[in-house]
Amino acid sequence: MTKTRLALVGTGDWGSNWLRLLARLGDVELAWVCDLDEARRTRAASIAPQARMTANIDEVLADPELKGVVIATSAPSHAQLAEKALLAGKDVLVEKPMTLSPADAEKLVRAARMEGRILMVGHLLIYHPGVEKLKSLIDTGELGDVYYFQSQRVNLGKVRTDENALWSFAPHDIAVALYLFGETPVDVAARGGAFLQAGIEDVVFLTMRFPGGRMAHVHVSWLDPHKIRRITLVGSKKMAVFDDMEPSEKIRIHDKSIQAAGHVPFDQALSVRSGDILIPRIAGGEPLEKECRHFLECIETRQEPRTGGAHGAVSIQILEAAQTSLKKNGAPVELAAFQEV
Numbered sequence: 001m002t003k004t005r006l007a008l009v010g011t012g013d014w015g016s017n018w019l020r021l022l023a024r025l026g027d028v029e030l031a032w033v034c035d036l037d038e039a040r041r042t043r044a045a046s047i048a049p050q051a052r053m054t055a056n057i058d059e060v061l062a063d064p065e066l067k068g069v070v071i072a073t074s075a076p077s078h079a080q081l082a083e084k085a086l087l088a089g090k091d092v093l094v095e096k097p098m099t100l101s102p103a104d105a106e107k108l109v110r111a112a113r114m115e116g117r118i119l120m121v122g123h124l125l126i127y128h129p130g131v132e133k134l135k136s137l138i139d140t141g142e143l144g145d146v147y148y149f150q151s152q153r154v155n156l157g158k159v160r161t162d163e164n165a166l167w168s169f170a171p172h173d174i175a176v177a178l179y180l181f182g183e184t185p186v187d188v189a190a191r192g193g194a195f196l197q198a199g200i201e202d203v204v205f206l207t208m209r210f211p212g213g214r215m216a217h218v219h220v221s222w223l224d225p226h227k228i229r230r231i232t233l234v235g236s237k238k239m240a241v242f243d244d245m246e247p248s249e250k251i252r253i254h255d256k257s258i259q260a261a262g263h264v265p266f267d268q269a270l271s272v273r274s275g276d277i278l279i280p281r282i283a284g285g286e287p288l289e290k291e292c293r294h295f296l297e298c299i300e301t302r303q304e305p306r307t308g309g310a311h312g313a314v315s316i317q318i319l320e321a322a323q324t325s326l327k328k329n330g331a332p333v334e335l336a337a338f339q340e341v
């Protein structure tokens with residue numbers, strides 16, 4: 001079996017999950033681990049003794065045999081590190097958020113195109129079997145017309161100083177909404193509160209309006225007593241809930257709907273249907289491993305990743321629009337001019 005020679009940049013809280021995964025996958029040769037922090041390099045060396053440790057990404061990128069780089073550093077460094085790696089001729093998987101501005105996201109997409117390199121964004125949930133199941137429930141018509149999407153990603157968690165809860169958590173929900181609906185929103189509105197640090201929102205309520213009136217509402221917070229990871233889809237025929245905190249029964253399909261019969265006054269003709277709840281068996285598989293295997297497949301086949309640079313750039317445009325709306329106290333910001341980058 002030919003192994004794909006990779007490097008990991010950033011081995012912090014999340015990067016250490018990447019480290020353990022890349023160190024154990026049989027089809028990966030983890031050749032380099034790069035982190036500015038010496039203690040993290042020492043810890044990484046005990047997990048991946050086969051890899052060379054460095055604090056300098058230039059040393060990593062000078063390796064002519066290196067095929068790809070996974071970037072799991074803190075968000076402000078993503079744009080610069082990913083661009084460097086692409087321009088050095090490496091395929092790149094960059095963690096979310098891809099960049100902190102649409103201009104930087106565009107720059108990365110262009111660099112990848114110019115260099116003929118793979119650019120993939122770590123939108124983990126797109127590789128989650130639960131989200132794949134939601135997608136198939138929509139695509140097969142089982143839910144009927146989907147009216148709205150609602151997600152909650154809250155807990156008492158890691159309070160970041162270099163990004164707010166919107167940029168830290170909502171990339172996941174935005175990516176899933178884009179993936180499930182298969183289209184981009186018309187406008188975005190967001191309100192939030194900065195309670196712990198001035199100017200850095202701890203909680204954000206984001207609403208996206210899609211063509212045809214479909215809605216997606218996202219509630220993100222690192223200041224909440226509950227750990228909730230839940231997505232609800234309400235359709236004209238059925239409703240589905242994906243609860244990622246459930247150990248095994250992650251998806252529930254509620255055979256419930258409200259239908260209006262024609263030709264009679266609306267309030268006399270509503271029929272509420274409340275049927276069974278189905279818990280379907282969903283495929284297994286760890287999402288991070290599936291995401292990584294998709295990256296390896298894209299490196300091999302040169303196909304555009306499911307969460308490629310263009311998809312990532314649209315997510316960043318939405319985050320930027322939501323940030324503008326936050327500053328305008330929730331005023332909707334139109335997204336008519338989605339740039340095809």
Ligand SMILES: NC(=O)c1ccc[n+]([C@@H]2O[C@H](COP(=O)([O-])OP(=O)(O)OC[C@H]3O[C@@H](n4cnc5c(N)ncnc54)[C@H](O)[C@@H]3O)[C@@H](O)[C@H]2O)c1
Nearest residue numbers: 010011012013014015035036037072073074075095096124
């Ligand atoms: N996909 C997911 O589900 C998911 C989950 C959590 C975090 N993340 C993302 O992963 C990224 C990392 O998050 P984290 O919680 O591990 O952050 P962290 O602050 O714990 O770790 C970041 C690491 O990157 C290193 N670093 C920073 N700049 C560097 C540079 N120029 N060169 C080499 N090393 C550098 C730091 O020394 C640190 O060890 C963030 O973008 C975060 O949003 C993704």
